[in-house]
Amino acid sequence: MNAAHIASLSHAKVAVEVVPETGSTNADLLARAPTLTEPVLLVAGHQSAGRGRAGRSWLSSPEGSLTFSLAWKFDGGPQQLTGLPLAIGVALGDALAQLGVQVQLKWPNDVLKDGDKLAGILIETQGAPGGGTWAVIGIGLNLIMPDELEARLGRSAAGAPWLARMERDVLLAALLDALADSLRLFAAQGFGAFCARWNLRHAWQGQVVTIIDNGQVLHEGLAAGVDDTGRLLLDTAEGRIAVLAGDVSLRVKE
């Protein structure tokens, strides 16, 4: 991968950096956030300590994945970023659709292909010196799954061999453009501008799901999409509720 080539293919006006290997692109950009003056895309050929949501680790293979983080500064505080992970899912979904790969979204921010996980999103934030907030938007995309990794991850990851055949610089430039456009829209209008598109791609709309937090089943009901703040709407036996946090699973049929 070539940073100058990626930047030349993109209109996003973002500094692009490519490293062969690092621990975590999210950790790297968070550490640099106090000194950043412009948006930066950091792409790693391999991560040895990739981070996932909820303190989990993120395993990936150099051949089969794209791992990158984008540091982007917002004017307000972190409370203004409610719904940002879901908006990033929409941006990825639309960009992948333009490249010929149709995906679905699983709340809060997984990208699925044919029911399996194609991409994960991890957003971490840090206050910017002088005001505002740096959001480090980390994305891990499974292009192909080598056998060993697939065995370790079980069927929790889905490859997209069609994407794997694309030149990576072209793929990254397309994703970067989509992300930059969406981040500007989000800064201006918030998640409300993405809500309808998220619901169109909702993987489990109308299906019975459970919400699990800290290993405990908190709710069960019919998934009814998200509201304009990104909460998952669930039609339960007691009526409609809006869920703020947790992991959602399809209810196992007895």
Ligand SMILES: O=C(O)CCCC[C@@H]1SC[C@@H]2NC(=O)N[C@@H]21
């Ligand atoms: O748990 C998830 O689904 C989120 C996974 C996010 C992984 C990406 S890979 C690039 C960036 N760097 C990290 O350490 N994590 C994110």
